[in-house]
Amino acid sequence: METYLFLKVAWWLLLGVLLLGIAVMMGTDMGVGAMLRWVGRTDVERRVALNVIGPHWDGNQVWFVLGGGAMFAAWPLVYATAFSGLYVVMLVLLWSMIIRPLGFEYRSKLSVPAWRNAWDWVLFVSGVVPMLVFGAAIGNLFLGLPFQFSWNLTSWYDGNFVALFNPFALLCGGLSLAMAAYMGCARLMMGTDGDLYHRSRNYGWWAGLLAVALFVVGGLWITALEGYVVVDAPSHGVAQTPLQQVVAVVPGAWLDNFAIRPWGWALPLLGGIFILAGTAALRAHRPVTGWWLGALGWFGVIGTAGFALFPFLMPSSSAPAQSLTVWNASASEHTLLWMSGFSVILLPLVVWYTSWAFYMMRGKVSTEQIESDEHAY
Numbered sequence: 001m002e003t004y005l006f007l008k009v010a011w012w013l014l015l016g017v018l019l020l021g022i023a024v025m026m027g028t029d030m031g032v033g034a035m036l037r038w039v040g041r042t043d044v045e046r047r048v049a050l051n052v053i054g055p056h057w058d059g060n061q062v063w064f065v066l067g068g069g070a071m072f073a074a075w076p077l078v079y080a081t082a083f084s085g086l087y088v089v090m091l092v093l094l095w096s097m098i099i100r101p102l103g104f105e106y107r108s109k110l111s112v113p114a115w116r117n118a119w120d121w122v123l124f125v126s127g128v129v130p131m132l133v134f135g136a137a138i139g140n141l142f143l144g145l146p147f148q149f150s151w152n153l154t155s156w157y158d159g160n161f162v163a164l165f166n167p168f169a170l171l172c173g174g175l176s177l178a179m180a181a182y183m184g185c186a187r188l189m190m191g192t193d194g195d196l197y198h199r200s201r202n203y204g205w206w207a208g209l210l211a212v213a214l215f216v217v218g219g220l221w222i223t224a225l226e227g228y229v230v231v232d233a234p235s236h237g238v239a240q241t242p243l244q245q246v247v248a249v250v251p252g253a254w255l256d257n258f259a260i261r262p263w264g265w266a267l268p269l270l271g272g273i274f275i276l277a278g279t280a281a282l283r284a285h286r287p288v289t290g291w292w293l294g295a296l297g298w299f300g301v302i303g304t305a306g307f308a309l310f311p312f313l314m315p316s317s318s319a320p321a322q323s324l325t326v327w328n329a330s331a332s333e334h335t336l337l338w339m340s341g342f343s344v345i346l347l348p349l350v351v352w353y354t355s356w357a358f359y360m361m362r363g364k365v366s367t368e369q370i371e372s373d374e375h376a377y
Helices: 003-039 043-053 062-074 077-087 087-111 111-143 167-191 194-220 252-262 262-283 288-309 335-362 369-372
Strands: 147-149 155-157 225-234 246-253 311-313
Touching: 003 043, 003 062, 003 077, 003 111, 003 167, 003 194, 003 288, 003 335, 043 087, 043 111, 043 167, 043 194, 043 369, 062 335, 077 087, 077 155, 077 311, 087 111, 111 167, 167 194, 167 252, 167 262, 167 288, 194 262, 194 288, 225 252, 246 252, 252 262, 252 288, 262 288
Parallel strands: none
Antiparallel strands: 147 155, 225 246
C-alpha cells in the first residue's frame, strides 16, 4: 500500500482511539458530575463522590487536548470547517467545560448550603452538556452538516444552532449521556461504600439499560436515513480537494460498508453485548468488571459510527459532492509522518502515566477521610 494512503487510514483509526479515550476517561468524570445530586443525598456524600475522581479528572483532560490537536494537524480542513461553522456549539462546549474546574476548586471553600448547592448544579451542567454535545455532533454527521466551499476552498455554513439538536442528534446525545452516567456510577462503586455505593449501583444499572435501548433504536433509525456514497473521485496519487468528487445521497447507504465487509457487524453486536454484560456485572457487585465492559461497549459504539461513516469525516447536506473525507481532507504526507513519530512516543506515555496514577491512588474514599482532610474537594 502507498505510504500516504496508509497514513491516512492509520490516522483515521488513531482518531477513533482518541475519541475512545475522551469518551471513557472524560466521560466517566462527567458521568459522576451528571449523577452527583442523585447519588449523593448529603453534602458529605457529594464531597466523597467528587474526591473519588478528584485526583484524576484534570489529567484525563489530556485526551480532549490530544483529540483537538490531532484534528487540527491531521485534518486541517475539517478543523477549519467545523470550528468556523459550529462556533456557537463550540463555545457552549468550551464554556461548559471551563466552569468544571471552578466547581471542583470552589465548591467546598465555603460551608454555606446555598453556595455548595449552586456549585453542585454547575458540576451537573458541566457533566451533562459536553456529553450531550459530543453525542449530538456524531448524530449530525449521519444527517450531514449544511456547509459548502467556494472555488478557493473557503467554507461557509448555512445552518443554525437550534437545528443541530434535531431528534436523531438528541437520541445520539442521550446515548452518550447514558453511557457517561453508567461509567460514572461504576467508578463511584469502585471508590465508595455504604449508601453512595448502593445508589450508584441502582442508577448505573438503569443507565446501562437505557444506553442499550438508545443504541438499538439509533441503529434501527439509521437504516431509514439517507446515506452518502462517493461515486467518483480522483485516483490515489492525484491531488484531491472536496471540489473534485461526485457523491450520491442514497437511502440506507450508511449500511453499505456492513454489506461490503460483513465482519463489521461485530462492532454493534459487541457494543450492545458489552454494555448489557456490564450492567449485569454492576448488579453482581463487580464494578471493576462493569467499568471495563463499559469501556469495551464504548469501543463498539464509536467503532460502529466510524465504520458506517467511512470514508466520510464531515458529510455536507448543502452540497454532498463537497463532503470532507479521509481522502480529500488529510494533511500532507510529511505532516502525517511527523505526527506518527510523535504519537509513537506520546501515546504510550499518556497510557503509562494514567495507569500509574490510577494504581497509586487506588482504594475507596471514606466519609472520615473527607471530614478530616481540609484540602479535600
